Structure formats: C-alpha cells, structure tokens
Amino acid sequence: xxxxxxxxxxxxxxxxxxxxxxxxxxxxxxxxxxxxxxxxxxxxxxxxxxxxxxxxxxxxxxxxxxxxxxxxxxxxxxxxxxxxxxxxxxxxxxxxxxxxxxxxxxxxxxxxxxxxxxxxxxxxxxxxxxxxxxxxxxxxxxxxxxxxxxxxxxxxxxxxxxxxxxxxxxxxxxxxxxxxxxxxxxxxxxxxxxxxxxxxxxxxxxxxxxxxxxxxxxxxxxxxxxxxxxxxxxxxxxxxxxxxxxxxxxxxxxxxxxxxxxxxxxxxxxxxxxxxxxxxxxxxxxxxxxxxxxxxxxxxxxxxxxxxxxxxxxxxxxxxxxxxxxxxxxxxxxxxxxxxxxxxxxxxxxxxxxxxxxxxxxxxxxxxxxxxxxxxxxxxxxxxxxxxxxxxxxxxxxxxxxxxxxxxxxxxxxxxxxxxxxxxxxxxxxxxxxxxxxxxxxxxxxxxxx
Numbered sequence: 001x002x003x004x005x006x007x008x009x010x011x012x013x014x015x016x017x018x019x020x021x022x023x024x025x026x027x028x029x030x031x032x033x034x035x036x037x038x039x040x041x042x043x044x045x046x047x048x049x050x051x052x053x054x055x056x057x058x059x060x061x062x063x064x065x066x067x068x069x070x071x072x073x074x075x076x077x078x079x080x081x082x083x084x085x086x087x088x089x090x091x092x093x094x095x096x097x098x099x100x101x102x103x104x105x106x107x108x109x110x111x112x113x114x115x116x117x118x119x120x121x122x123x124x125x126x127x128x129x130x131x132x133x134x135x136x137x138x139x140x141x142x143x144x145x146x147x148x149x150x151x152x153x154x155x156x157x158x159x160x161x162x163x164x165x166x167x168x169x170x171x172x173x174x175x176x177x178x179x180x181x182x183x184x185x186x187x188x189x190x191x192x193x194x195x196x197x198x199x200x201x202x203x204x205x206x207x208x209x210x211x212x213x214x215x216x217x218x219x220x221x222x223x224x225x226x227x228x229x230x231x232x233x234x235x236x237x238x239x240x241x242x243x244x245x246x247x248x249x250x251x252x253x254x255x256x257x258x259x260x261x262x263x264x265x266x267x268x269x270x271x272x273x274x275x276x277x278x279x280x281x282x283x284x285x286x287x288x289x290x291x292x293x294x295x296x297x298x299x300x301x302x303x304x305x306x307x308x309x310x311x312x313x314x315x316x317x318x319x320x321x322x323x324x325x326x327x328x329x330x331x332x333x334x335x336x337x338x339x340x341x342x343x344x345x346x347x348x349x350x351x352x353x354x355x356x357x358x359x360x361x362x363x364x365x366x367x368x369x370x371x372x373x374x375x376x377x378x379x380x381x382x383x384x385x386x387x388x389x390x391x392x393x394x395x396x397x398x399x400x401x402x403x404x405x406x407x408x409x410x411x412x413x414x415x416x417x418x419x420x421x422x423x424x425x426x427x428x429x430x431x432x433x434x435x436x437x438x439x440x441x442x443x444x445x446x447x448x449x450x
Contacts, residue, residue: 030051054111057083084107092387095129096168099134114437116380120387128168158195160390196387216350228346235258238320270284313333326355332360350379377415
C-alpha cells in the first residue's frame, strides 16, 4: 500500500492518477520528507494547500510528430511538453526521446524539476517534455528529420521568458543542434536562449555536457567530507549508465582519485575490479560519443570484464563504497538497495532522476546516518549550468570554462548548505533536500498571491 494513503488531502490525486504510478511515487517521496511541515500549528494548512497545488501541472501540451525514414516510410510519434510550475521563473527542464516516454513519466520528471530548479537559486520554474521516439538504430538523417518535425510542433509554445527546454535521455548535443536549427529557420530569431545544451558554436556554455555528472560528484564530495570526515580518494565507486551523466561522473571521480568499478547499459555491466584506467575511460568515451556502440563491444579492449544481463546493483561480489545511479528511474529496487547496504556501501548519490524505488528508499532510510541524496540536489548541476547558459545568452556574453566551473562549484556548495540547514540536527540529507525545495516554491506561491 502506498504511503500516500496517509495524506487525506492527496486522496483525490491518487484516484485521478492511479494509472501514473511513477508520478505518484515522486509525489509520495516528496510528501514523506515534508510531512512535519504539514503538522506545523501555524502554517500546516497552508503547506498542505501549497503541496496539493504543486502536484497539478499548470499546462500539458501534446502533439503528433510525423517523420519520414530513409526508405520513405512515414512514421508518427507522440510528443509532449509538461509546463508544471512557473512560480520561480520560466518552465525549465529537458526533453527525453525514449520509447517508454508517456505523460506519466513526464509528469514525474516535471514535478521533480520544480524543486531541483528551486535549489539552484536561479529564477527557473519546472517543466519536462519529450517523445516516445527511439533514436537507437536510427540513421543521423532520420534523427534529424524527427528533431525538425518535433520542433515544428514545439516552437509555438517555447520562448526564453516562457519555457526553455534542454536535453535528457536520447537528446544530446546533436539533437539539440537539429532542433535549434529548425527553431531559427521557423522564427527568424537568433541568439535566443530558447534551448540550452547548445554547441559553443551558437550560444552554448562551457561544461554543460559535463555539468550533471561533475555536479553529482561535487555534491558527493561535500557530503562525504562533512558527514563521514572521509575523502573520495581511493574509494570504490559504482556507476550505472553510460550516457552523458555517467561519463562525466566517472571522469570527475577518477580526477579526485576514486576507483570507478562499474559502468553499464541496458544489456549488461562492465566491471573494473581495480578501477577504470584513463585508457579505459578514453575508449569508453569514444565508444559512446563517436561510435555509439554498446558496452559489450568493448570487452577485450578495456581492462574491465563484461557481464551481460546484470546491473551494478545485482552483483554480490563487487565491493562498493559509494553508489552513483546515473541510468534511469527505479533502477535500484529493494533487493539492490539491501545488497548495497550488506556490502557496506556508505552513500547513494542520484545522477539520474528517481533511480531508487520506494521500497529501495525505505531500505536506505533504516540507517539515518546513510548518505542518500536525491537527484533534486545531487544532479542539479546540469540544470544549474543550463540556467547559466540562459543568463549568458540574455546578456550576449561569453564565459570561460574556469569561470563556469567555479560558478558550478559555488552553486553545489549552496545547495548542500540549503539541505543541511533545512534538515537541522535530526533530519537526513534527503529530508533537507526536499524541505528546502518545497519551502522555496511554497513561499513564492504565497507572495505571488497564487
């Protein structure tokens, strides 16, 4: 039975959206953390109303996306944009192209985005979008035609002051480039900060590809040094995924002296018992960014051993000090969480959005000294640098890489302080993260008269 049932004021939400379990899971995780606020004798009723208000998107847009394959066959996919909350600024959040995408997935992602963006300190609301189009196995020309068709539909709803999409799973620099090119052709507007994650050649910002992975590691570093009085140097770190976030989390962990012992994709996991080497990393990066091949094809050319049909969270013999789930939602279930705890793992830092199931989260909560930082804080560096890209575009300026990295580090330090302040002496970092984000949005709603 869902823990949402304990919140009477959310009963209507459960009945209306029982067909969107991942969205209800995101709401439940947030509600459990902020529950003490609902019981506040002075403001509790206001917090309940504000929370219920936040669970409904301000606007949901759906559209069809027709495109032609290389054989001249017409295909039609579905596209969405969930404009969830504009309390703090224009809707901001990525676009995901994956066959599992539906309105429930995008509502969960958009809901999480509200509080993640709030923690950055930048004036950004929350949103999310995407399509059930699968880029895997498609030629570059097919991907380009799809992106152009998608933007033809989306362009009427976005603006630098209204809604600013970015990338997500299935949407990298190539796809952003194709969509921005189509936007320029349709709008005759150039230099607009209407998409982030753009190439440096036309308004992008340094470190945007790296920011989510780097930021996740910077956040882990703060927590490990503060709470455990330890260093990442020499620790064994398991990473899931092999996309953008996983790639740059691995790079930063290695730069800080940690041993990256796993990376994975949907077909299996590469295990580096002695840690990934710099040569391994270079081959991994080339395979994913240039060759666009599966990890299994790397076996024999890297020092790691490939294990098919497994994930980093199902391997009993791989010792892990810290876990960085960077693949997708609900990848660590109750069994995976229990295995991590049994192996002596000391912390989980979410590079992906909601990568731990509700049951897995409950396992981590059994030890209140365990470091569990949700993606709303742990991976906020990505959208944080996207926000900086918006500022750079608005001011028609250009910032050097070193300046952007310094701003990212300062932002992550600020988010960590917000978490610890909101958690107080008795709260966990998970609770502090969720309470800080919620309070910022709730207070804004009150001041706006909403």
